[in-house]
Amino acid sequence: xxxxxxxxxxxxxxxxxxxxxxxxxxxxxxxxxxxxxxxxxxxxxxxxxxxxxxxxxxxxxxxxxxxxxxxxxxxxxxxxxxxxxxxxxxxxxxxxxxxxxxxxxxxxxxxxxxxxxxxxxxxxxxxxxxxxxxxxxxxxxxxxxxxxx
Amino acid sequence: xxxxxxxxxxxxxxxxxxxxxxxxxxxxxxxxxxxxxxxxxxxxxxxxxxxxxxxxxxxxxxxxxxxxxxxxxxxxxxxxxxxxxxxxxxxxxxxxxxxxxxxxxxxxxxxxxxxxxxxxxxxxxxxxxxxxxxxxxxxxxxxxxxxxx
DNA sequence: AGGAATTAGTTAGCCATGCTAACGAAGTAT
DNA sequence: ATACTTCGTTAGCATGGCTAACTAATTCCT
Numbered sequence: 333x334x335x336x337x338x339x340x341x342x343x344x345x346x347x348x349x350x351x352x353x354x355x356x357x358x359x360x361x362x363x364x365x366x367x368x369x370x371x372x373x374x375x376x377x378x379x380x381x382x383x384x385x386x387x388x389x390x391x392x393x394x395x396x397x398x399x400x401x402x403x404x405x406x407x408x409x410x411x412x413x414x415x416x417x418x419x420x421x422x423x424x425x426x427x428x429x430x431x432x433x434x435x436x437x438x439x440x441x442x443x444x445x446x447x448x449x450x451x452x453x454x455x456x457x458x459x460x461x462x463x464x465x466x467x468x469x470x471x472x473x474x475x476x477x478x479x480x481x
Numbered sequence: 482x483x484x485x486x487x488x489x490x491x492x493x494x495x496x497x498x499x500x501x502x503x504x505x506x507x508x509x510x511x512x513x514x515x516x517x518x519x520x521x522x523x524x525x526x527x528x529x530x531x532x533x534x535x536x537x538x539x540x541x542x543x544x545x546x547x548x549x550x551x552x553x554x555x556x557x558x559x560x561x562x563x564x565x566x567x568x569x570x571x572x573x574x575x576x577x578x579x580x581x582x583x584x585x586x587x588x589x590x591x592x593x594x595x596x597x598x599x600x601x602x603x604x605x606x607x608x609x610x611x612x613x614x615x616x617x618x619x620x621x622x623x624x625x626x627x628x629x630x
Numbered sequence: 631a632g633g634a635a636t637t638a639g640t641t642a643g644c645c646a647t648g649c650t651a652a653c654g655a656a657g658t659a660t
Numbered sequence: 661a662t663a664c665t666t667c668g669t670t671a672g673c674a675t676g677g678c679t680a681a682c683t684a685a686t687t688c689c690t
Contacts, residue, residue: 641680
């Protein structure tokens with residue numbers, strides 16, 4: 333299938349192809365998220381709380397790369413569904429402490445399983461070598477994103 | 482930076498990390514698109530018309546993985562901005578023929594340059610080996626997306 | 631101490647983008 | 661001719677992005 337051929341090391345060409353692939357990949361995966369009846373922004377924010385633990389609204393907004401008002405609305409929606417809860421911060425009354433409820437954790441893990449299983453299902457046609465290449469790419473991207481500047 | 486370490490070949494683990502990396506990558510890149518004053522959906526649809534040539538609304542919607550009403554609105558917005566134009570199909574009056582105008586082509590290429598330059602700028606810190614890994618991943622993803630089933 | 635500046639979060643209101651349901655117009659088939 | 665199908669649009673809903681403007685709390689500076 334993917335026989336040896338010349339792979340460009342031109343950063344622009346790589347950027348272009350990766351960008352396009354990322355867009356189309358996420359469009360496909362997004363449809364699976366319907367099963368959790370949570371929008372993508374809510375799901376992603378919940379994920380940060382589940383894996384990152386308790387944090388304030390500003391931190392969560394920064395982690396999700398959105399503005400505070402946007403996160404405020406997302407948090408309100410998650411709270412209405414009792415997937416997260418807020419407590420007040422002892423010591424700084426402006427702050428709120430957000431954390432996932434057990435219900436939120438369960439839902440997240442379920443949605444994650446569905447979404448990942450869907451993607452993983454399509455990845456199963458790949459060879460171990462190809463999977464390794466994708467894993468390496470994920471790692472490189474994670475590093476790049478971490479030191480984004 | 483990225484020293485040798487064990488990379489998982491478990492499809493689920495790879496799927497998970499790639500999914501997360503794709504989400505965060507696109508969030509960052511999206512901010513550059515503001516410079517074109519076009520939303521991501523409009524930009525992407527325009528791109529399909531520029532590179533794919535004239536096509537009907539249904540085809541465009543399928544290419545973009547959205548429903549016809551969604552594409553109908555996106556097309557209307559692009560048309561208002563004179564970035565694309567519609568002609569009627571000789572032989573089947575239900576169909577419309579959509580194609581990018583010269584203005585649309587110019588805008589797309591400009592936006593593309595900005596967005597890609599931004600991403601590429603961050604990729605320039607990477608070694609040739611890492612770039613090759615990303616290029617390979619892009620290729621594998623393109624193949625996977627093409628034969629999605 | 632007291633007033634000014636800063637910081638955290640919310641509210642209001644805009645726009646873009648996804649969807650389904652329901653429709654009109656045009657083409658196809660019986 | 662009538663019924664069915666196909667293509668695109670309209671209407672209406674929800675989500676999720678943003679800025680501007682606000683309140684409340686804290687910190688800073690004199």
